[in-house]
Amino acid sequence: MGEKLLMKGNEVIAEAAIRAGCRHYFGYPITPQTEVAHYMAKRMPKIGGVFLQAESEVAAINMVYGAACTGVRVMTSSSSPGISLKQEGISYIAGAELPAVIVNIMRAGPGLGGILPAQGDYFQAVKGGGHGDFKMLVLAPCSVQELYELTVEAFNLADKYRIGTMILGDGTLGQMMEAVEFKDEENIVHYEKNWATNGTNMERDHNIITSIDTNPEILESWNLRLQDKYKQITENEVRVEEYNCDGADLIVAAYGSVARIVKNVIKMAQKEGIKVGLIRPITLWPFPVNSFEKYAEVTKAFLTVEMSAGQMVEDVRLAVNGKAPVSFYGRTGGIIPTQQEILDKIKSILNR
Amino acid sequence: MMHQEIIIAGFGGQGILSAGRLLAYAGMLEKKNVSWLPSYGPEIRGGTANCHVIISEDTIGSPILNSATTLIVMNKPSLEKFENLVVSGGIIISDSSLIDKKSERKDITTYEIPATKMASDMGNTTYANIILLGKLIAKTGVISVESFEQGLKKVLPQKYHHMIPEEIKALEMGMNY
Numbered sequence: 001m002g003e004k005l006l007m008k009g010n011e012v013i014a015e016a017a018i019r020a021g022c023r024h025y026f027g028y029p030i031t032p033q034t035e036v037a038h039y040m041a042k043r044m045p046k047i048g049g050v051f052l053q054a055e056s057e058v059a060a061i062n063m064v065y066g067a068a069c070t071g072v073r074v075m076t077s078s079s080s081p082g083i084s085l086k087q088e089g090i091s092y093i094a095g096a097e098l099p100a101v102i103v104n105i106m107r108a109g110p111g112l113g114g115i116l117p118a119q120g121d122y123f124q125a126v127k128g129g130g131h132g133d134f135k136m137l138v139l140a141p142c143s144v145q146e147l148y149e150l151t152v153e154a155f156n157l158a159d160k161y162r163i164g165t166m167i168l169g170d171g172t173l174g175q176m177m178e179a180v181e182f183k184d185e186e187n188i189v190h191y192e193k194n195w196a197t198n199g200t201n202m203e204r205d206h207n208i209i210t211s212i213d214t215n216p217e218i219l220e221s222w223n224l225r226l227q228d229k230y231k232q233i234t235e236n237e238v239r240v241e242e243y244n245c246d247g248a249d250l251i252v253a254a255y256g257s258v259a260r261i262v263k264n265v266i267k268m269a270q271k272e273g274i275k276v277g278l279i280r281p282i283t284l285w286p287f288p289v290n291s292f293e294k295y296a297e298v299t300k301a302f303l304t305v306e307m308s309a310g311q312m313v314e315d316v317r318l319a320v321n322g323k324a325p326v327s328f329y330g331r332t333g334g335i336i337p338t339q340q341e342i343l344d345k346i347k348s349i350l351n352r
Numbered sequence: 353m354m355h356q357e358i359i360i361a362g363f364g365g366q367g368i369l370s371a372g373r374l375l376a377y378a379g380m381l382e383k384k385n386v387s388w389l390p391s392y393g394p395e396i397r398g399g400t401a402n403c404h405v406i407i408s409e410d411t412i413g414s415p416i417l418n419s420a421t422t423l424i425v426m427n428k429p430s431l432e433k434f435e436n437l438v439v440s441g442g443i444i445i446s447d448s449s450l451i452d453k454k455s456e457r458k459d460i461t462t463y464e465i466p467a468t469k470m471a472s473d474m475g476n477t478t479y480a481n482i483i484l485l486g487k488l489i490a491k492t493g494v495i496s497v498e499s500f501e502q503g504l505k506k507v508l509p510q511k512y513h514h515m516i517p518e519e520i521k522a523l524e525m526g527m528n529y
Binding site for chain 2: 339
């Protein structure tokens with residue numbers, strides 16, 4: 001490990017991508033993630049990479065599609081309204097089974113909304129915001145150090161499964177500075193990309209990458225293959241942090257920066273003799289169903305806290321499957337729930 | 353266990369965000385846990401800026417502050433907006449050359465320092481934020497002067513390193529005021 005540096009979350013995403021071997025970045029500025037593009041614009045030309053500010057988000061995601069076809073590591077980043085614009089391309093990337101990393105530093109919506117932090121794009125990220133039956137692998141870091149580690153990992157996972165992989169953060173995480181410690185050498189896993197359209201050298205047949213097939217039988221078998229892949233990912237790639245859960249009176253489910261607020265709440269609750277646990281999904285898809293199933297047997301109640309009107313809570317309810325009551329507390333519009341609000345909600349659920 | 357929650361607020365251009373960043377950097381060099389969260393909302397373009405800095409020997413949960421152990425303010429709207437977030441027994445450090453109002457709170461300690469005037473007398477008003485940080489350091493011991501100097505060397509580009517002795521002088525003026 002090297003020395004500790006104090007860096008902004010957005011800058012760390014860009015640095016991590018470069019360390020992971022990404023030399024192609026296409027984007028379009030939007031608050032609160034523009035520092036990703038700033039950093040790329042500064043660094044990429046110095047290391048023989050490509051930084052390109054596209055004419056729009058739609059153009060940027062299609063450039064990602066094109067670069068991914070050639071087998072290079074490629075990334076784009078944006079914030080909520082920009083990610084909506086990219087959805088067509090994201091669906092095409094899924095259909096063509098291309099590895100690509102897409103970063104969404106969420107802001108408040110709907111519409112143009114506001115520029116303050118929110119988590120209202122959960123459904124869009126994990127349920128497939130574009131058309132068709134597809135999934136993205138969705139990683140939800142909660143610290144600047146984790147932004148680094150998960151961004152590097154996102155490139156490995158994208159290549160491993162030939163899948164669009166999303167880093168889902170919010171404005172707080174993108175804008176804050178924290179200490180980050182980069183490794184001397186990254187764990188870059190090299191996967192053979194014999195499917196890439198990177199020139200035949202007259203030595204092999206042409207590779208064809210497309211997401212269209214008008215023969216329903218073939219298209220269905222294609223879909224079934226995708227579903228097989230998603231099943232494999234569900235079995236192998238779930239990541240979760242279980243914190244203070246054993247013997248907890250109530251378990252909170254929260255991800256990203258909200259999970260950090262909840263960790264403070266856990267300390268406050270402890271002082272009042274209430275034991276609160278936290279299940280923090282690190283992969284939002286695949287969702288850590290097993291953690292919820294396990295604790296649903298022994299915990300009195302669950303509370304999901306989000307900066308949304310209630311989205312992840314639906315997955316928590318599916319996982320808990322009626323074995324314990326699941327409540328929800330959320331704020332929207334760019335308002336961040338306070339520790340006191342969350343503690344009050346916990347106490348009202350437990351009648352304390 | 354040392355745990356300081358600091359809000360720094362004022363106008364854009366007064367070095368609010370960079371003061372917080374210097375503090376956080378120095379804290380990190382002392383192997384403490386640190387976080388720095390800037391306001392990046394539309395208000396920053398309208399004139400006001402603030403940042404939340406946590407420096408702690410404990411792990412840091414949320415970087416978002418709903419209360420502060422110390423508030424440093426460089427304009428009146430910021431004093432009015434944030435004074436009630438200061439915990440009982442906490443500290444407000446204000447630039448009295450820009451703020452004519454005193455905090456009404458009786459359960460906290462207030463230090464009024466004409467920082468912008470003092471910095472102007474030094475020949476550079478941009479040192480005002482550093483003078484106020486000096487008071488913070490003197491009253492809380494949150495970081496040492498040595499770490500602050502080390503942090504300056506890390507944060508400032510080489511071409512500004514000749515200003516470091518003056519910055520340290522400003523810091524010490526604030527400490528001794």
